[in-house]
Amino acid sequence: MTPKALFAATATAALLLALPAKAADLTIGFSQIGSESGWRAAETSVSKQEATKRKVNLKIADAQQKQENQIKAIRSFIAQNVDAIFLAPVVSTGWDSVLKEAKEAKIPVVLLDRDIDPSGKELYLTAVTSDSVHEGEVAGDWLAKTVGNKACSIVELQGTVGASVAANRKKGFDTAIAKHANLKVVRSQTGDFTRAKGKEVMESFIKAEGGGKSICAVYAHNDDMMVGAIQAMKEAGLKPGKDILTVSIDAVPDIFKAMAAGEANATVELTPNMAGPALDAIAAFKDKGTVPPKWIQTESKLYTAADDPQKIYDSKKGLGY
Amino acid sequence: MTALLPRRGLAQILALIVILAVDRVVSPQFFDLRLQDGRLFGSLIDVLNRGTPVALLSLGMVLVIATRGIDLSVGAIMAISGAIAASLADSHGLPVVLAAALGAGLVCGLWNGFLVAVLGMQPIVATLILMVAGRGIAQLITEGRIVTFSSPDLVWLGNGAILGLPVPVAIALGMLILTGAVVRGSALGLLIEATGGNARASELAGVGTRAMILSVYVWCGVCAALAGVIAAADIMGADANNAGLWLELDAILAVVIGGTSLFGGRFSLVLAVLGALIIQTMNTGILLSGYPPEFNLLVKAVVVLAVLLLQSPKFSGLAGIAARLRRTKA
Numbered sequence: 281m282t283p284k285a286l287f288a289a290t291a292t293a294a295l296l297l298a299l300p301a302k303a304a305d306l307t308i309g310f311s312q313i314g315s316e317s318g319w320r321a322a323e324t325s326v327s328k329q330e331a332t333k334r335k336v337n338l339k340i341a342d343a344q345q346k347q348e349n350q351i352k353a354i355r356s357f358i359a360q361n362v363d364a365i366f367l368a369p370v371v372s373t374g375w376d377s378v379l380k381e382a383k384e385a386k387i388p389v390v391l392l393d394r395d396i397d398p399s400g401k402e403l404y405l406t407a408v409t410s411d412s413v414h415e416g417e418v419a420g421d422w423l424a425k426t427v428g429n430k431a432c433s434i435v436e437l438q439g440t441v442g443a444s445v446a447a448n449r450k451k452g453f454d455t456a457i458a459k460h461a462n463l464k465v466v467r468s469q470t471g472d473f474t475r476a477k478g479k480e481v482m483e484s485f486i487k488a489e490g491g492g493k494s495i496c497a498v499y500a501h502n503d504d505m506m507v508g509a510i511q512a513m514k515e516a517g518l519k520p521g522k523d524i525l526t527v528s529i530d531a532v533p534d535i536f537k538a539m540a541a542g543e544a545n546a547t548v549e550l551t552p553n554m555a556g557p558a559l560d561a562i563a564a565f566k567d568k569g570t571v572p573p574k575w576i577q578t579e580s581k582l583y584t585a586a587d588d589p590q591k592i593y594d595s596k597k598g599l600g601y
Numbered sequence: 602m603t604a605l606l607p608r609r610g611l612a613q614i615l616a617l618i619v620i621l622a623v624d625r626v627v628s629p630q631f632f633d634l635r636l637q638d639g640r641l642f643g644s645l646i647d648v649l650n651r652g653t654p655v656a657l658l659s660l661g662m663v664l665v666i667a668t669r670g671i672d673l674s675v676g677a678i679m680a681i682s683g684a685i686a687a688s689l690a691d692s693h694g695l696p697v698v699l700a701a702a703l704g705a706g707l708v709c710g711l712w713n714g715f716l717v718a719v720l721g722m723q724p725i726v727a728t729l730i731l732m733v734a735g736r737g738i739a740q741l742i743t744e745g746r747i748v749t750f751s752s753p754d755l756v757w758l759g760n761g762a763i764l765g766l767p768v769p770v771a772i773a774l775g776m777l778i779l780t781g782a783v784v785r786g787s788a789l790g791l792l793i794e795a796t797g798g799n800a801r802a803s804e805l806a807g808v809g810t811r812a813m814i815l816s817v818y819v820w821c822g823v824c825a826a827l828a829g830v831i832a833a834a835d836i837m838g839a840d841a842n843n844a845g846l847w848l849e850l851d852a853i854l855a856v857v858i859g860g861t862s863l864f865g866g867r868f869s870l871v872l873a874v875l876g877a878l879i880i881q882t883m884n885t886g887i888l889l890s891g892y893p894p895e896f897n898l899l900v901k902a903v904v905v906l907a908v909l910l911l912q913s914p915k916f917s918g919l920a921g922i923a924a925r926l927r928r929t930k931a
């Protein structure tokens with residue numbers, strides 16, 4: 281083979297390889313917070329799945345819970361001239377200058393899961409987040425519907441005091457049950473979003489409410505606290521899911537396990553699929569120039585025992601929750 | 602200096618009685634006890650059971666503090682041992698699980714002891730390293746998830762009962778007696794106190810201060826590991842992000858409430874455990890009271906302040922000083 285022929289062959293091969301790669305759409309940089317919780321890990325794995333489904337090249341940068349790492353990652357995405365940047369902001373302030381750089385480079389930024397402070401609204405394309413007030417409402421509506429006209433004393437396991445998610449989930453639930461005079465929250469205490477505290481607080485609720493006989497339902501701001509509360513009820517000789525109704529939020533795999541065993545009744549999903557809607561919005565923006573609304577609300581889906589919890593458990597447990 | 606009947610425990614016992622009485626007021630069924638599935642059931646049992654992790658931590662912490670040290674890493678060690686226990690529980694027998702988890706605590710204690718006793722680092726800095734890194738190690742073991750298990754042996758350790766008493770409470774009691782027998786049944790306790798009182802003088806007098814310091818950190822690590830296993834067994838899972846979080850501070854508080862000075866030189870095991878019980882009696886009372894959770898920390902701070910003031914000899918003399926000052930002015 282002459283050098284000339286070799287060159288021609290290599291060039292053809294390179295062209296053949298390059299062409300489909302060029303056609304294979306977008307490269308998107310995703311600055312993820314880090315592995316702060318099981319939900320976060322699930323969000324990362326679902327984002328990868330959604331990107332693969334749409335043949336998008338998703339580059340994930342793990343910031344290890346540090347804003348400076350996220351800013352570095354965004355700068356490096358800008359330098360690589362990616363088509364779009366996804367950002368799950370670890371804090372809500374201090375993004376102005378780096379987002380301006382992205383704007384000047386004409387790279388659209390989509391916020392995932394969390395919003396940033398109002399001054400920066402024009403600096404990003406859209407934010408894909410869940411409405412935690414709405415999550416509380418969905419939980420409250422389910423309970424009101426299930427209980428019917430019976431009088432029902434509810435005990436509430438709150439999230440960490442001062443966390444906005446906890447305040448919102450409480451507000452939404454309170455709004456939903458305010459329409460029903462027969463539903464009343466009789467005790468409410470923080471379980472810090474953890475299993476251990478959820479169990480401890482539920483133990484005290486049971487003692488304070490005459491061995492748990494007067495409790496008709498438990499509402500927990502997350503599933504982990506509910507898993508702890510379920511153990512406390514079982515140890516007290518009560519039957520969670522039957523004697524006492526349970527409704528919580530997040531839809532982590534273990535609550536489906538409890539649901540399959542008949543020990544939990546309902547959960548409202550905080551979907552780990554924030555990337556899916558974000559990818560769709562970016563695709564529409566790039567193809568047709570459709571500007572998405574400033575806020576894309578994810579669905580707060582309700583799951584009960586009727587939804588084949590075992591199957592959902594099997595599908596969710598591999599996501600890294 | 603007495604092992605089981607503390608001479609100077611009056612303030613603590615008084616504080617416990619007062620808090621119990623307050624609990625009885627906010628929750629009339631506080632002293633009710635009944636049997637549920639072969640296990641005693643009631644708020645008093647909750648206090649003992651929930652107080653176990655901090656009581657175990659304080660058993661190790663009080664010895665460390667007696668040598669004029671401090672161990673900030675106990676919460677992180679709980680997370681590590683819990684993570685190890687939960688990861689091994691469904692594939693190995695209880696002896697292996699316990700050996701691995703407690704062994705990890707021992708290694709952590711050795712590390713702390715090495716930094717303090719051999720390299721001469723200040724205890725607060727030396728143990729801060731493991732406090733930060735340890736939780737990371739635990740998260741690596743669990744891969745950031747809550748690792749659950751169903752091994753009935755390990756679950757029994759958290760939720761079982763011996764003669765009606767929850768297993769964790771029995772374990773804590775056993776550890777108290779064991780630790781008491783070792784340090785007060787021999788001259789060991791005295792040597793630890795000597796090390797804390799004046800390390801240089803003790804060294805010159807022939808006390809192996811380095812060995813003393815090393816061994817108290819090891820014991821502290823083992824106690825913390827045991828607390829971690831119990832905490833994991835309790836919720837049938839290891840939550841590396843939250844297990845033992847901030848409990849190092851509760852353990853130090855328990856030791857201080859128990860009248861042990863942070864300057865070292867003397868200690869009481871029984872009073873440290875009593876301190877842990879005072880903290881938990883208060884926590885359980887707050888949960889039973891039905892006050893909004895925003896008040897939890899405030900109530901806790903006020904009660905702790907009151908208990909510490911009760912113990913302070915200066916505070917009781919304060920009235921006298923004020924009177925004297927007034928006299929001088931006049």
